[in-house]
Amino acid sequence: MLLLIRAAALSSLIVLAACGADPAPGPVEQIIVREPGAAAAVASAEAPADALLAEGKAAFANCTACHTLEEGAPNGVGPNLFGIVGAGAGEVAGFAYSDALKGSGITWTATELDSFIADPAAKIPGTTMVAGAIADAAKRQAVIAYIDSVTAN
Amino acid sequence: MGKWSRRAFIGAGVTAGGALIVGVAVRQGNPIDELGPLLANGENEQLLNAWVKVDTDNVVTAVIPHVEMGQGVHTALAQMLADEMDADWNKVQILEAPADMQYVSDSIGRDFLFPNLQVPALLEPTVAGGILELAQAMGLQFTGGSYSVRATGQRAMRTAGAAAREMLVAAAASEWQVPESEITAADSMVIHARSGKSEPFAAFARAAAEQSLPAKPKLKSPDNYKIMGQPMARHDIPAKVDGSAIFGIDADVPGMKYAAVKAPPVIGATVESMNASTAKTMPGVLQILNMGDFVAVVADSYWLAQQALNSIDTRYSKTEGDGLDQDAIFARYAAALDEAGEDGGDTQTEAGDAVQSFAEAATKVEAEYTVPFLAHATMEPMNCTAWVRDGKCDVWSGHQAPVNARQAAADAAGLAFEDVTYHNGYLGGGFGRRSDNDAIIMATRIAKATGYPVKMIWSREEDTAQDHYRPSATSRFKGGLDKDGKLVSWDNIHTHLFDPADAPTVPYYNIASHKIRKVDVPMHLRFGPWRSVDHSQHGFFIESFVDEMADAAGKDGYAFRRELLAESPRHLKVLDTAAKMSGWGNALPEKHGRGIAFVPSFGSIVAQVAEVDMSGPKPKVTKVYVAADPGFVVNPDGFTAQMESGIVYGLTAALYGDITLKDGAVQQSNFHDYRMLRIDEMPEVEVALINGDHERLGGGGEPGLPPIAPAVTNAIFAATGKRIRALPIAKHDFA
Numbered sequence: 001m002l003l004l005i006r007a008a009a010l011s012s013l014i015v016l017a018a019c020g021a022d023p024a025p026g027p028v029e030q031i032i033v034r035e036p037g038a039a040a041a042v043a044s045a046e047a048p049a050d051a052l053l054a055e056g057k058a059a060f061a062n063c064t065a066c067h068t069l070e071e072g073a074p075n076g077v078g079p080n081l082f083g084i085v086g087a088g089a090g091e092v093a094g095f096a097y098s099d100a101l102k103g104s105g106i107t108w109t110a111t112e113l114d115s116f117i118a119d120p121a122a123k124i125p126g127t128t129m130v131a132g133a134i135a136d137a138a139k140r141q142a143v144i145a146y147i148d149s150v151t152a153n
Numbered sequence: 154m155g156k157w158s159r160r161a162f163i164g165a166g167v168t169a170g171g172a173l174i175v176g177v178a179v180r181q182g183n184p185i186d187e188l189g190p191l192l193a194n195g196e197n198e199q200l201l202n203a204w205v206k207v208d209t210d211n212v213v214t215a216v217i218p219h220v221e222m223g224q225g226v227h228t229a230l231a232q233m234l235a236d237e238m239d240a241d242w243n244k245v246q247i248l249e250a251p252a253d254m255q256y257v258s259d260s261i262g263r264d265f266l267f268p269n270l271q272v273p274a275l276l277e278p279t280v281a282g283g284i285l286e287l288a289q290a291m292g293l294q295f296t297g298g299s300y301s302v303r304a305t306g307q308r309a310m311r312t313a314g315a316a317a318r319e320m321l322v323a324a325a326a327s328e329w330q331v332p333e334s335e336i337t338a339a340d341s342m343v344i345h346a347r348s349g350k351s352e353p354f355a356a357f358a359r360a361a362a363e364q365s366l367p368a369k370p371k372l373k374s375p376d377n378y379k380i381m382g383q384p385m386a387r388h389d390i391p392a393k394v395d396g397s398a399i400f401g402i403d404a405d406v407p408g409m410k411y412a413a414v415k416a417p418p419v420i421g422a423t424v425e426s427m428n429a430s431t432a433k434t435m436p437g438v439l440q441i442l443n444m445g446d447f448v449a450v451v452a453d454s455y456w457l458a459q460q461a462l463n464s465i466d467t468r469y470s471k472t473e474g475d476g477l478d479q480d481a482i483f484a485r486y487a488a489a490l491d492e493a494g495e496d497g498g499d500t501q502t503e504a505g506d507a508v509q510s511f512a513e514a515a516t517k518v519e520a521e522y523t524v525p526f527l528a529h530a531t532m533e534p535m536n537c538t539a540w541v542r543d544g545k546c547d548v549w550s551g552h553q554a555p556v557n558a559r560q561a562a563a564d565a566a567g568l569a570f571e572d573v574t575y576h577n578g579y580l581g582g583g584f585g586r587r588s589d590n591d592a593i594i595m596a597t598r599i600a601k602a603t604g605y606p607v608k609m610i611w612s613r614e615e616d617t618a619q620d621h622y623r624p625s626a627t628s629r630f631k632g633g634l635d636k637d638g639k640l641v642s643w644d645n646i647h648t649h650l651f652d653p654a655d656a657p658t659v660p661y662y663n664i665a666s667h668k669i670r671k672v673d674v675p676m677h678l679r680f681g682p683w684r685s686v687d688h689s690q691h692g693f694f695i696e697s698f699v700d701e702m703a704d705a706a707g708k709d710g711y712a713f714r715r716e717l718l719a720e721s722p723r724h725l726k727v728l729d730t731a732a733k734m735s736g737w738g739n740a741l742p743e744k745h746g747r748g749i750a751f752v753p754s755f756g757s758i759v760a761q762v763a764e765v766d767m768s769g770p771k772p773k774v775t776k777v778y779v780a781a782d783p784g785f786v787v788n789p790d791g792f793t794a795q796m797e798s799g800i801v802y803g804l805t806a807a808l809y810g811d812i813t814l815k816d817g818a819v820q821q822s823n824f825h826d827y828r829m830l831r832i833d834e835m836p837e838v839e840v841a842l843i844n845g846d847h848e849r850l851g852g853g854g855e856p857g858l859p860p861i862a863p864a865v866t867n868a869i870f871a872a873t874g875k876r877i878r879a880l881p882i883a884k885h886d887f888a
Contacts, residue, residue: 024564024565024567024594024597024598025444025445025446025598026444026598026601026602027442027443027444027445027602028424028443028444028445029427029442029443030440030441030442030443030602031429031433031440031441031442032439032440033433033438033439033440033441034438034439035439036408036410036439036605051436054436058454058456058457061456
């Protein structure tokens with residue numbers, strides 16, 4: 001019998017609530033920092049580079065599933081990326097690269113990295129980097145700037 | 154409910170839940186016509202009835218009024234429909250029903266009558282069960298209670314399939330001018346063997362809709378099943394493997410922003426003040442909201458929203474829950490049980506004289522058991538995306554009761570049900586958690602405040618601390634054996650009763666005198682259904698105490714239960730099967746033990762034997778043997794997976810699950826302090842399936858869970874002599 005009452009109570013939720021219910025309470029306090037699409041209030045004019053690096057750092061969070069970035073940190077599923085900008089492809093010690101990447105002869109300039117991250121398998125067919133492609137060009141630029149900045153520091 | 158006579162209720166209830174949609178052809182003037190635009194993809198499609206659609210390319214679409222949360226129900230229900238329809242399984246598609254009242258058709262309290270329709274025979278009997286099942290499973294378009302296959306499948310999908318088949322056959326008979334009895338159907342074709350004519354179902358879809366509705370579609374007997382009972386591959390798996398499956402959290406709305414939320418740690422408190430001076434300056438932040446009962450930050454990404462939220466200093470109101478610690482809760486339970494004494498509390502079932510028989514018993518045993526609060530910890534974090542604008546609202550989530558969710562969003566937005574469109578994705582774990590509307594309401598309120606679409610995602614910390622928990626409970630037993638070691642007296646009193654009502658009862662055990670009572674203890678926490686609901690507690694209580702009584706009688710747990718089940722051959726067969734599979738009675742290595750537990754729940758009978766290795770510092774469950782009789786197994790692969798996953802979920806809870814309170818707030822926050830079972834801890838599981846009653850089916854989603862905790866603790870007792878009376882097992886020392 002208890003079950004029955006519960007079932008009835010559940011269905012009455014719908015029925016009773018169906019008409020004239022008061023809307024749930026709105027905000028007690030609403031701070032609107034900016035509208036979507038508007039420029040950030042913390043203007044990037046004073047430190048455009050910082051904003052780019054912050055964006056790159058946030059975006060790099062996705063990469064950390066496979067890559068470390070700190071100097072001397074161990075390789076993960078992918079190689080450690082400290083100092084990768086300007087380095088030759090397949091040169092990080094202790095990482096088992098695909099033959100394709102190792103033999104590519106690429107030097108990782110920002111431009112080369114950009115096209116690789118956009119679509120790794122297209123750039124180097126046979127690479128073991130099967131995840132982590134970044135379609136958004138601005139995001140790629142930010143990530144590369146961030147990686148480079150860590151080395152520079 | 155009292156005013157419904159049996160006849161009147163069945164008329165209305167069945168009208169609401171099953172028959173009227175089942176087998177109702179879509180035609181002018183029928184309210185179900187309104188469903189057409191929701192389900193049809195083009196003008197050439199014919200909606201044959203609300204649970205099945207036949208396309209011009211002869212694809213049969215099973216419209217499933219249940220959500221898919223990993224339990225495989227879309228496939229099992231489609232099998233039931235397709236088999237009765239004689240559809241070609243390779244051309245069966247599955248569509249989850251829209252969250253629509255017309256579809257749900259809950260006429261209890263709504264004037265929604267279809268005239269001149271007879272009730273299919275299948276729907277007439279089982280009054281109590283019928284009311285419950287129709288109201289819960291169909292009336293609310295609710296997925297839970299292990300109801301989908303045994304209620305919707307058995308009562309609706311099969312009837313719909315059979316009705317559709319009969320109408321197609323009738324249409325073909327009319328066209329070909331031959332008797333219906335000469336026409337057969339197979340693989341989505343209607344066939345007239347004598348004349349050599351055969352046409353795809355699609356050729357007669359329109360004509361079939363003009364046929365009179367079969368009052369009592371003839372259902373197949375099990376020997377004619379072709380698709381039911383087969384391990385058909387699940388329809389939802391390929392998309393889940395290749396990543397294309399869309400879960401609630403995958404909602405992608407143009408212009409969408411993200412919200413992170415935090416509610417007061419002590420449930421019931423309100424936000425008194427917030428200091429957002431830092432959050433206002435943080436990158437990506439759009440809005441900071443004090444909603445009274447929670448704080449939200451809306452930002453360009455979830456991560457930025459969560460970072461800003463973390464910087465907000467919030468003060469909360471005082472509540473009754475402040476100061477309440479874990480020990481005090483169990484002290485409250487003990488006090489309530491003490492106060493109830495021998496006669497207090499609410500009696501749930503009683504037979505004979507439990508007090509007298511206990512007094513006269515040759516051997517008396519008393520024991521007290523406790524179980525903790527548990528969180529659901531769904532793998533997909535709680536989330537909801539909402540967009541409220543121009544008097545309309547769209548909501549995206551994964552919810553076990555989509556119609557309820559739609560209504561909750563409407564209420565939160567201050568709009569009518571009709572002005573809300575609810576989009577349900579796959580559920581990344583439900584377990585009962587996604588039957589609550591809290592996330593729906595919160596997201597809708599945030600979106601109403603912003604005016605643009607917002608995806609709200611709870612952090613794991615928020616999920617763990619703000620769940621609707623499985624209640625903790627204490628249960629006390631007194632049991633009496635006669636001079637032959639026969640269990641003759643059973644007196645149980647426990648705290649909390651939620652659902653289902655039969656969870657604390659043991660009608661299958663032959664005990665002359667028993668009395669089962671409960672006492673209520675108010676708590677400030679919110680409770681919700683947790684996979685197998687009250688059976689998750691009482692399965693452990695009951696089967697632990699049965700084992701203690703067996704030990705007191707000097708019998709082994711299997712032999713003792715055999716005696717109690719002697720008059721229930723179907724139950725006995727399940728118990729015997731599990732014992733036999735496990736090699737019960739064979740010697741085990743030193744410090745190894747074997748435990749048995751037997752829990753019928755949700756219409757299915759399940760026995761499990763667990764083997765544990767106690768030679769290490771902590772228990773290692775090495776093997777679990779399962780025997781299950783759900784009446785008839787529609788998809789053996791799917792049902793077996795449900796038994797296995799019930800063990801994963803139940804063993805996680807038995808070994809580790811422990812939500813504790815300090816000063817009114819939940820102490821756990823994430824998987825480091827709310828442990829899940831890990832892959833190296835997973836026992837090998839062997840499952841035997843028994844088809845004991847093809848007329849009355851049981852559920853699959855939950856019944857695999859309740860026996861595992863007592864099977865393991867009984868095995869630990871067998872190996873060590875140490876009786877675990879309080880879960881989780883991890884808090885006991887085995888050194």
